[in-house]
Amino acid sequence: MSNDVLVFVEFADGAPTKAGLQALGAGAALAGQLGGQAVALVIGSGSADLGKHGAARTLVAGGDAVSSYSPDGFARIVSEQAAATGAAAVLASATPMGKDFMARAAAMAKCGLAADCTELKAEGGKPRAVRPVYAGKALQTVEAPGALWATLRPNVFAEISSDGTAAAENVTVSFGPGDLKAVVKEIVAGVKGKLDVAEAEIVVSGGRGLKDPAGEGKQNWENLEKLAETLGAATGASRAVVDAGWRPHGEQVGQTGKTVSPKLYVACGISGAIQHLAGMSGSKVIVAINKDENAPIFKVADFGIVGMVEDVVPALTAALKEAISG
Numbered sequence: 001m002s003n004d005v006l007v008f009v010e011f012a013d014g015a016p017t018k019a020g021l022q023a024l025g026a027g028a029a030l031a032g033q034l035g036g037q038a039v040a041l042v043i044g045s046g047s048a049d050l051g052k053h054g055a056a057r058t059l060v061a062g063g064d065a066v067s068s069y070s071p072d073g074f075a076r077i078v079s080e081q082a083a084a085t086g087a088a089a090v091l092a093s094a095t096p097m098g099k100d101f102m103a104r105a106a107a108m109a110k111c112g113l114a115a116d117c118t119e120l121k122a123e124g125g126k127p128r129a130v131r132p133v134y135a136g137k138a139l140q141t142v143e144a145p146g147a148l149w150a151t152l153r154p155n156v157f158a159e160i161s162s163d164g165t166a167a168a169e170n171v172t173v174s175f176g177p178g179d180l181k182a183v184v185k186e187i188v189a190g191v192k193g194k195l196d197v198a199e200a201e202i203v204v205s206g207g208r209g210l211k212d213p214a215g216e217g218k219q220n221w222e223n224l225e226k227l228a229e230t231l232g233a234a235t236g237a238s239r240a241v242v243d244a245g246w247r248p249h250g251e252q253v254g255q256t257g258k259t260v261s262p263k264l265y266v267a268c269g270i271s272g273a274i275q276h277l278a279g280m281s282g283s284k285v286i287v288a289i290n291k292d293e294n295a296p297i298f299k300v301a302d303f304g305i306v307g308m309v310e311d312v313v314p315a316l317t318a319a320l321k322e323a324i325s326g
């Protein structure tokens with residue numbers, strides 16, 4: 001086995017995604033600790049000099065068989081390149097795509113997978129990954145007998161800027177389009193132009209305290225959207241409001257929704273049930289607005305405002321607008 005770290009770098013619309021570059025940054029930092037180098041793996045079309053983001057080498061698997069995403073095709077390439085490079089660790093970000101194919105790829109390589117990791121380190125010359133378990137109540141450190149396979153939570157690891165270059169090295173794709181069991185033909189965006197809650201740097205979330213948007217809560221949800229717009233934030237939601245049909249499931253934060261780690265998370269009218277906290281307690285700064293001073297959300301909040309969302313949310317938006325323009 002080498003000391004190198006293989007990183008699958010996800011691309012969208014021909015360019016590396018933020019989460020993909022964060023995974024590469026994490027891989028480069030780990031490779032540095034192991035005394036190896038970060039090897040970026042790009043599948044499909046699109047190009048970028050990933051040497052500028054920490055890669056010492058960039059492997060590119062292109063062609064008809066991978067022009068669209070396919071879970072078994074991508075898994076096969078990652079497991080083949082893991083074997084070819086003899087990497088000590090194989091990483092991808094825990095995006096829907098990474099979650100979809102990495103367990104499959106690890107199984108092909110006869111390895112386990114540490115999912116949704118929040119820290120990587122080298123100890124005794126071996127890579128280790130740290131991941132939250134029991135809805136974020138405990139942290140587990142994982143070491144593998146062979147190569148460490150891991151997916152990394154988006155927005156936890158930093159991107160790297162460097163002045164290196166890593167010219168593309170084409171790798172052979174050992175199968176054709178006809179060999180694939182499933183291929184994604186089309187991706188339909190939910191709401192065009194809206195930031196995804198899992199990737200946003202700022203998230204403003206609403207809970208049952210905002211009330212029914214088809215009734216007395218209409219103004220509250222409009223106020224929440226205005227606050228999100230002012231902050232350049234994505235909107236999130238608790239499961240209670242998603243189950244009620246007030247918000248789309250794609251916005252749900254928590255154990256059965258998305259895990260977010262933004263720089264700022266604003267929870268409005270959310271009680272802070274353990275299942276909600278499981279999805280957002282890794283946020284860097286948490287602001288909670290709740291009328292109940294004993295609401296559990298205040299236990300994880302860095303800043304808490306005890307008050308009615310009807311009053312606090314528009315006042316906060318107005319104050320932020322003034323601060324931004326002034």
Ligand SMILES: Cc1cc2nc3c(=O)[nH]c(=O)nc-3n(C[C@H](O)[C@H](O)[C@H](O)COP(=O)(O)OP(=O)(O)OC[C@H]3O[C@@H](n4cnc5c(N)ncnc54)[C@H](O)[C@@H]3O)c2cc1C
Nearest residue numbers: 207208209238239240254255256257269271276291308309
């Ligand atoms: C297996 C399982 C998985 C789950 N997964 C998830 C998940 O992924 N995500 C998730 O969020 N939940 C999840 N839940 C549900 C979770 O247990 C809670 O029921 C849910 O998070 C509650 O949502 P809420 O905070 O919006 O509503 P509530 O618990 O009803 O809280 C509403 C809050 O709003 C406050 N409030 C009311 N009016 C106002 C006002 N005018 N101004 C200010 N504050 C006000 C109240 O004081 C209260 O704290 C899961 C549950 C189970 C059992």
